[in-house]
Amino acid sequence: MPMGFRPGDRVPATGIYTASHDQHRQPHDVVVTQGENFPDCRTCHDRVSFSLAQAAKHIGPGDGFHNTAETEAIAKKQAKKSSGGGD
Numbered sequence: 819m820p821m822g823f824r825p826g827d828r829v830p831a832t833g834i835y836t837a838s839h840d841q842h843r844q845p846h847d848v849v850v851t852q853g854e855n856f857p858d859c860r861t862c863h864d865r866v867s868f869s870l871a872q873a874a875k876h877i878g879p880g881d882g883f884h885n886t887a888e889t890e891a892i893a894k895k896q897a898k899k900s901s902g903g904g905d
């Protein structure tokens with residue numbers, strides 16, 4: 819039977835994982851960050867497993883984007899520009 823990751827396992831890659839529980843809940847997607855550990859479930863404890871649904875990277879310079887701090891500054895600048903005039 820195909821088992822995914824278990825609570826306590828180290829997260830190998832940031833992305834969206836499908837959490838499959840022990841009957842009390844339908845599978846659902848969660849975002850988990852690389853280097854964290856998969857948590858256990860408050861209801862079914864370690865009878866939950868996680869499988870990678872969609873790997874994703876943090877947006878940033880590595881992907882050809884500005885980093886988020888720069889983006890925030892740009893957004894603030896644009897907000898200032900547009901907030902004064904109305905339309």
Ligand SMILES: [Zn+2]
Pocket residue numbers: 839840842843859860861862863865866
């Ligand atoms: Zn559960």
